[in-house]
Amino acid sequence: MLLSLIVLTKNEQANLPHCLASLEKLGAEVFVVDSGSSDRTVEIAKQLGCQVFEHPFENHAAQINWALQNLPIKTPWIMRLDADERLTPELVEELKQILPYTDEKITGYQVKRRVFFMGRWIRHGGYYPTWLLRIWRTDFGVCEQRWMDEHIVLKQGKIAKFQHDIIDENKKGLSFWIDKHNRYADREVKDMVSLVAEKEDDLLKSSQYSQAIGRRWIKKNLYTRSPLFLRAFLYFLMRYIIGLGFLDGLEGLIFHFLQGFWYRFLVDAKIYELQKKEVSSG
Template sequence: MADITVIILTYNEEKHIERCIRSLKPFAKRVVLVDSLSTDRTVEIADSLGAEVLQNRWPGNHAIQFQWGLDNAHLTTEWVMKLDADEYVLPELAEEISQKLPALDNDIGGIYMKRRVFFMGKWIKYGGYYPTWLLRIWRNGKGRMEQRWMDEHIKLVEGRTIRFEHDFVDDNLHGLTAWTQKHNHYATREAVDILNILYGFRKYDSVRPNLFGTQEERKRWLKMKYASMPLFLRPALYFTMRYFLKAGFLDGRPGLVWHTLQGGWYRFLVDAKIYEIYHKAGRDKEKILDLLAKEYDINLKEG
């Protein structure tokens, strides 16, 4: 058993939460759910599996909710791990965590792990989507959640990082209708995040963009370049790169659906939402801020 607490955000995750918690049993000392007042059996299932449950009304932002969990879980373990409810740890990774974590040098502050995405029962291996390296384990007190509207990561404040060999899995079981509804919501947050890059509404204490840094630093740099490209051209180029240049077509028919929706439709929807905001507010910073506050209940004004 490793000296680690796993924190999971939940809202109506009865379809996923048992699979998630059971994958943590071989190595986690504590499993803590930060639940946004679920109305299904999420809390009941978690209780039955020995997880602890903290409840906090959804604040409208993933980063704020996760940081609330970090601040209120009374963490005493040496290590902390972040996992989503629709994710689970493979047995090989669970064993690796159990064996390697206690022996790590004191100057190691964080651990990157590979995420496998499954979609319609298919492991999405191509299109630049695997491996995706994410910092998901860090020493207690050495990491904080970026306070962004989208694409938030854990920012390590001290120590060096290493990589573990084995994978965890992202496999959402809710189906295509729920997926598109969720990504419609994500598209609004992504649009706000891109507008923030362009207009500098609010400064983030975030991962440093760096073309030659870690994968997440490189992706942050590329996102800033992406944000400067023309509306509607960039999603077309992005889909072309993923599906053709990075061989997304090798993922078969599920991959066709995945790369078209996640790499094409979703990115186009983000631009459509930005276009709508420009149509209503023009490109004036203050008018955009006022529109976001009035119509989207998103206040990005400093102070």
């Protein structure tokens, strides 16, 4: 085996079978790191041949780094995959054909993420292609410590790109999506506060993270410095009008409004609440 996959789970019985089914022809070892599932997640993972480990969840970055430090990974390559993601058959074949013959100077690969929402591919509004470093040589990668928007950072080496996609499609429905983003908003507040305070960003030291650099720079230097609430309106307009999000149809309207406006407005409301508490306690 050349490749091991790390999949983080909690109550993912609706998504995990689709994720693991996409890996069947890859011939890789799959490690599932579960954080206290109360459904059939662990049972499904074991039935489908995964090695299952339990670890309490703090955030994605801490969970990934725990996995890198503690899992008995013996393959030369590692891939991170979320339980609601799956590989396209074309990417599976590409991995099998290219990974064994990768030049030693290349220590990581980026792949494109293709997001589906309510069964529709969200192709506009800046959502595709999103390039993510998801595959790296064992012992060469670590996850930066962030509450949200965490990336794998390589210790050294060059980064190449695969041409085919991973698909992000959560099967749990809209109510779960809203609950999840409410929890994300709490983490986003912590991340935005720390982003404003930090003087240097390790991720930005690597010129190869071109898309991640650009988005992080915009978030830190433009978005966080814009007025609360107004920035949520402007961001939605940028995505839906200038970014042609309206071409994604009715599902796209729902997605871009909820993810590009409602979620960002909610984050600002939580920041505003935090500021009021600080004023009253000060």
